[in-house]
Amino acid sequence: MSQHIKGVGAAPGLNIGQAIWWRKEKPVVETRSISDTDAEVEKLNQAIEKAREQIQELRSIASQRMSDEEAAVFDAHLAFLDDPGFTGEMKNRIQSKKQNAESICQEVTDEMSQLMASLDDEYMQARADDIRDVGTRLLLILSGKQPFDPSLLKPGHVVIAEELTPSDTAQFPEGISGMVTERGSKTAHAAIMARTLGIPAVLGLGEAIRQIEDGDIIVLDGDQGTIQINPDKETEAAIRQQIKKQNEAREQALKEAKADAYTADGKRIQVFANIGSLNDVDIALKNHAEGVGLFRTEFLYLENDHWPDEEEQYDAYAKVLKAFGDRPVVIRTLDIGGDKDLPYAELPKEENPFLGHRAIRFCLSNPDIFKTQLRALLRASVHGNLWIMFPMIENLAEIRQAKALLDECKNELKNEDISFAENIPVGIMVEIPAAAINADLLAPEVDFMSIGTNDLTQYTLAADRGNEKVAHLYDAAHPAVLRLVKMTCDAAEKAGIVVGMCGELAGDTAMTEALIGLGLHELSMSAGTIPEVKQKVRQTDSEKAKELAAGLLSQKDGDQVRRFIQEQKS
Numbered sequence: 001m002s003q004h005i006k007g008v009g010a011a012p013g014l015n016i017g018q019a020i021w022w023r024k025e026k027p028v029v030e031t032r033s034i035s036d037t038d039a040e041v042e043k044l045n046q047a048i049e050k051a052r053e054q055i056q057e058l059r060s061i062a063s064q065r066m067s068d069e070e071a072a073v074f075d076a077h078l079a080f081l082d083d084p085g086f087t088g089e090m091k092n093r094i095q096s097k098k099q100n101a102e103s104i105c106q107e108v109t110d111e112m113s114q115l116m117a118s119l120d121d122e123y124m125q126a127r128a129d130d131i132r133d134v135g136t137r138l139l140l141i142l143s144g145k146q147p148f149d150p151s152l153l154k155p156g157h158v159v160i161a162e163e164l165t166p167s168d169t170a171q172f173p174e175g176i177s178g179m180v181t182e183r184g185s186k187t188a189h190a191a192i193m194a195r196t197l198g199i200p201a202v203l204g205l206g207e208a209i210r211q212i213e214d215g216d217i218i219v220l221d222g223d224q225g226t227i228q229i230n231p232d233k234e235t236e237a238a239i240r241q242q243i244k245k246q247n248e249a250r251e252q253a254l255k256e257a258k259a260d261a262y263t264a265d266g267k268r269i270q271v272f273a274n275i276g277s278l279n280d281v282d283i284a285l286k287n288h289a290e291g292v293g294l295f296r297t298e299f300l301y302l303e304n305d306h307w308p309d310e311e312e313q314y315d316a317y318a319k320v321l322k323a324f325g326d327r328p329v330v331i332r333t334l335d336i337g338g339d340k341d342l343p344y345a346e347l348p349k350e351e352n353p354f355l356g357h358r359a360i361r362f363c364l365s366n367p368d369i370f371k372t373q374l375r376a377l378l379r380a381s382v383h384g385n386l387w388i389m390f391p392m393i394e395n396l397a398e399i400r401q402a403k404a405l406l407d408e409c410k411n412e413l414k415n416e417d418i419s420f421a422e423n424i425p426v427g428i429m430v431e432i433p434a435a436a437i438n439a440d441l442l443a444p445e446v447d448f449m450s451i452g453t454n455d456l457t458q459y460t461l462a463a464d465r466g467n468e469k470v471a472h473l474y475d476a477a478h479p480a481v482l483r484l485v486k487m488t489c490d491a492a493e494k495a496g497i498v499v500g501m502c503g504e505l506a507g508d509t510a511m512t513e514a515l516i517g518l519g520l521h522e523l524s525m526s527a528g529t530i531p532e533v534k535q536k537v538r539q540t541d542s543e544k545a546k547e548l549a550a551g552l553l554s555q556k557d558g559d560q561v562r563r564f565i566q567e568q569k570s
């Protein structure tokens with residue numbers, strides 16, 4: 001009997017394949033007293049060296065099949081092998097508790113990973129997965145057990161596992177149809193790798209996954225976050241047909257996406273990519289992004305164990321700018337705080353981090369950190385078409401202070417004889433309701449505005465963007481949010497500046513016509529949706545879109561907005 005099971009859609013796409021369990025042997029660990037503690041420490045040292053060889057091998061596989069960015073996960077694993085708080089602690093405890101290496105290894109791994117997982121921070125939670133990965137590897141080596149043999153995986157397989165680590169996914173051969181796990185979230189490294197490899201993934205299905213047996217036929221829908229086990233023949237045939245159509249439509253859209261996007265009546269709408277690391281550049285170019293509408297620079301800070309210096313930042317920005325030539329690249333200055341914490345920064349805990357000291361607020365009160373980024377941006381500007389964007393702007397004073405610091409950096413560089421581009425456009429994100437309501441006051445001070453609907457929605461509707469309990473209230477298509485979008489677009493029009501959108505709403509193809517009607521000039525999104533959005537732009541008549549948009553503003557909620565759009569189409 002076929003049934004749908006709901007999990008988290010972690011990498012998009014519909015696919016079908018044969019289940020294969022990635023079984024992980026869990027070594028049964030007994031606690032034993034030992035007298036020769038030095039010999040036991042030596043045993044652990046040898047296991048560490050063996051683990052190092054294995055991880056180095058995985059690192060080189062990952063850098064061949066993916067990118068240096070992905071391979072860097074294994075640098076973190078290697079670092080844990082030498083971490084005094086991890087393996088160092090194991091050695092201390094073997095000496096002090098006089099217990100066998102296996103039991104101490106398990107004890108320290110459990111403690112450290114639980115501590116990190118308990119922190120209310122996605123980044124640290126991902127580190128907990130890394131610790132478990134390294135700890136399990138050490139345990140397997142210490143107890144002489146064999147890990148799963150990846151050569152059992154064949155093209156067309158859907159990999160089923162309690163949890164998949166980056167070490168696991170790096171060993172997937174070409175042609176895997178999907179991955180399905182009991183535990184895991186969208187932000188887990190394994191999910192990121194699945195997106196990079198283009199493998200649909202549904203994670204976090206819970207215990208329901210246990211009913212899957214090797215050889216079962218699995219349908220997985222990475223967009224909806226659902227799987228179906230052993231569909232009946234008719235359903236299977238219908239799904240195969242749907243996958244075929246989806247792939248053909250996608251190929252067609254991708255072919256057409258080579259051309260820049262104009263509405264049916266000739267209005268230019270720029271369709272840009274959001275990127276979160278250098279690794280996303282290739283995918284953006286393959287999907288024919290006309291530029292970058294949002295380069296989130298946080299990765300430079302999150303993936304480091306220190307504040308990234310000017311040179312490190314310059315290199316990253318220059319690479320992206322060069323890749324896009326004369327196409328615009330909007331680089332957003334640091335947006336930490338809120339859901340993005342930095343382990344090395346020791347930021348004080350706040351009662352309401354999303355309403356707290358984040359993004360531009362943090363940068364303005366830490367001018368040294370901010371100026372390092374601004375100098376790196378200015379220096380990189382000679383390599384392409386840089387636009388600088390400040391996040392979380394709430395008032396005019398913030399814009400003026402940020403621009404003053406930018407001018408200070410320009411003067412410093414001039415004095416140092418270091419060149420930078422003239423006339424770099426400077427803009428703001430409109431993601432706080434006050435900025436949208438006062439957009440007419442802010443617009444004359446900047447060269448462009450970009451609407452961040454992810455935050456704008458949570459602040460307008462008082463619904464935390466990451467809290468599942470209020471997810472039913474969180475809807476970027478809510479008319480209250482759309483009214484703020486309209487106010488921002490009207491203000492941009494009056495000031496004669498460009499207005500774009502870089503929140504998730506920009507990539508929602510059901511909303512493309514409405515967004516054009518509201519007055520947006522540029523839409524920026526995850527690269528995968530660019531071809532479909534370009535198609536929608538071409539099908540849109542800008543005058544009719546205006547009528548549609550006007551109708552939306554008098555709807556009562558997001559559901560009504562979507563229904564209204566559907567009705568207008570039929």
Ligand code: PEP
Pocket residue numbers: 294296335431451452453454455456502503504
């Ligand atoms: C937004 O808030 O819409 C946005 C694009 O920024 P982020 O998701 O990085 O907060």
Ligand code: MG
Pocket residue numbers: 431452454455
């Ligand atoms: Mg935001």
